[in-house]
Amino acid sequence: MSKELMHKAQKLPAEPGVYLFKDGEGRVLYVGKAACLRQRVKSYFQAHPSPKVEAILRRASELDFVLTGNEVEALILEANLIKRYRPRYNVVLKDDKSYPYIKVTVGEDYPRVLFARRRDDPTARYFGPYTRSGAVYETLRFLRTLFPYRSCSGIVPRPNSRPCLNYHIKRCPGPCTGAVDPEEYRRNIEALCLFLDGRYRQVIRRLQQEMRRAARELAFERAALFRDRLEALELVLKRQRVVAPRAEDLDVVAVARQGDRAQAVVLLVREGRLVGQESLALSAATAEEVELLTEFLKQYYGVIASSFPRQLVLPCFPEEDLTELWRSRSGHEVKVLVPRRGYKKELEELAVKNAWAALNEEVLEAEARTQSLVELAGALGLARVPYRIEGYDVSHLQGVAPVAVMVVFVGGKPHKSSYRRFALIASGHPDDYRALRDTFRRRFTRARQEEEALAQGKLSPSQAKFLPLPDLVLVDGGAGQAGVAREVLDELGFYDLPVFGLAKEEEKLYLPHRAADPIVLPRRSPALHLLQRVRDEAHRFALGFHRRKCERESLRSQLADIEGIGPTRLSALLRAFPSLEVLRAAGVEELARVPGMNRPAAEAVYRYFHEGESNDQADRC
Incomplete structure (x- = not known):
């Protein structure tokens, strides 16, 4: 195959661009850029290649390329393709698809400050990336005390709107009610952006100017507010280390x-x-x-x-x-x-x-995870170390809106792209056993189908969504729940998959249908801590899915009562507005832009959610 690739390399254009080596299944092995594609790719086939090049050519079956206008465009495209395909032989930033940012919607009259994971709004400013989402939330909470901002969606100011709790605790100036001047709010957001840029001296000067302006206008409460912000900012500066003799970036x-x-x-x-x-x-x-x-x-x-x-x-x-x-x-x-x-x-x-x-x-954490997996295999008597663990949980409200989830831990760490949700049919009464039976039957039937498709060459390993199979199955519950899982697995021919139930509070491990003989791991055992993490992650994921499903069902029932909203518009609104809170905050123009909607229908939806507020305010008056 190297001769075919070499022949293709000799015919590449002598122009800037990006080249991609792929294996037989179409997976990208390596992405590179070149000022001259032909010259760069031909160099891969010279005598005595490096071990890395030799490995690429040994696996490569295809060679693709993309022409660009210049070398800078090739650099940008190369970086984006590496981020997209995550090739095996490129240096890749781990988890770079989900780095969090702070987003400031500077294109709006009253900009919002939000948590964001995608930079898809060209009118907004983004700050980051941060490596921990917790750091973003901590920063947002601190920014609210220094520079109160709004984070709600929808058009502002809104007629007959009531301020939220953030307004009453002085964490938002209340632009929805028209309580703040647009220019004053804009100056506040500009100071916030300067703070996130690290321009602390400029922020201090702005706060001092605002304090003096308020004092001249005899607005002493507002002046005291700016004074308090100055003191908080100076406290931050005292905690930061001065590392350069000049004020440089x-x-x-x-x-x-x-x-x-x-x-x-x-x-x-x-x-x-x-x-x-x-x-x-x-x-x-x-x-x-x-x-x-x-x-x-x-x-x-x-x-x-x-x-x-x-x-x-x-x-x-x-x-x-x-x-x-x-x-x-x-x-x-x-x-x-x-x-x-x-x-x-x-x-x-x-x-x-x-x-x-x-x-x-990171190395020590990886060693600790490996040790906990080895300990877990010994404690449970497993034939091999459970590198891939799947956890299952069911959530419902007295049988209403039942859901189930599957979470996956690989090497002792959550593998979130492998998580799966299962929307179940309501039975009218709580029935965890039936929910688990349906979930396991759906999940492992799909696995069997994918195994057959792989054997027939109709599916590649990268396309499989329910493979590989787990080394250990953990169910949130006791011996009964584990027993239901065992019955379905045996029914589908997965006899060798070990199944255990982990009961809450008691923290005992149960084999299927053996409630009288639980396995008790030491409370400080790393193996038990790992299983608890799997169980708790499944519980968290299931609760979140159930809550969103209930919200959507409630929203669906409310929208169905509005005149002019049929099944098509109902589905479009549910796709555009994932929750009641987001829909309630939307203005008429925003509602009218939803595919299939028109202005009369948008006005009907807006009146439905806002006439009640107007009547409440009139009653209070």
Whole structure:
């Protein structure tokens, strides 16, 4: 096959673009970019290739390419394709599809500040990425105390609207009620954006100006509010370490690698202060340190990062010149520095130390997870270590809106892309056994069908949604629930899959239909803690699914009562507005833009949800 690929490489155009090596099943093995495709790809077939190139050519069956206008476009496309396909032989940022951001909808009259995972709004500003969603929520809560903002959707101000709790506890200025001047609100949001950018001196100057303005207008309560915000901000500044003698902005990057694991760390220095650190895991594959650093810089600053410093401090120069890529994304020149002495060298050493610390922590956590799996196999008498564990739970409200879920842990960690939801038919009364029986029959019947399709060549492993099979099945419940699962698995021919039930409170493990002989693991056992995590994750996932289903059923029943809303419009509204709260906050124009809706129907929906509010306010008057 290498000869066919080599023949195709010789016919590639001598233009900039991106090339993709694929295996026989169409999976992307490697993505690369080149200023001249023909010359770059032909170099793969020279004598004595590197081990990495040799591995790629041994597996590759296809060679695709995409032409671009210039090398910068090729760099951007390469980074996006790596993020999309996550090829085996590229350095890939782990979980880069779901890094959280703070989103500020600056295109609106009264901008909102939101948690976001996708940067799909060109009119909004994004800050991040953050590596922990908890850090985003903590930042949002802190920002509400310094710069109260709105987060609700819909058109503001809204007629006859009542302010929410955030307004009453001074966490929102209440633009929905018209209680705040648009210019004043806009200045508040601009200060918030400056804070997120690390421009603390500018924020302090703005707050001081607002305080003096309020004092001149004899609005002493408002002046005291700005004074309190200034004190809170100065307290934040005292806690931040000054690392540069000048008020300059720079990012300090370092990478650490051990085996196939790697960690990148970015220290964020703004106005001479160390304002934050982001630690990102990488799949190192066979990359050397310079290649590892280059690929990280391309993906992080080429696709993911939302802000760019004027200076980038690195341990070594990257393999490729990325300045044009960064200029195209940032709009300004980004200077690359490899310091040999001084405070920037000290910062680089600090970044390296943090990268190794993060990598060692990840390695230790991985070893602990492996040890807990080995201990679990011994405690349960399993034939092999349960690398893949599936947890099941059922949720309903006295038989109403029953649902079931499947969560998956791989190597002791949640594998969320493998989670599955099962909407069940209501029986009119609580029946967990029936719900579990239906769930296991659906899940493992699909697995059997996929096994047959794989054997016949009608399905590739990457297309299978219910394979591979688990090494251990855990049911939230006791011996009865585990027994139902065992019966269905035996019925479908999965005799060797071990099944256990983990009961709440008692924390005992039950074999199917053996309530009198539970397995009791020590309370501090890592194996028990792992099973509890699986059980609790299944419970959390099931409750969330059940709650959303109940909300949708309630919303469906309410919408069906509105004149002019038939089945087609009902389905369109449910797709556009996932909850009653979101639909209630929508304005007439927003409702009218839903496919299939028109203005009279939109006005009918708006009146249905808002006439009650007007009547309530009239009664109170």
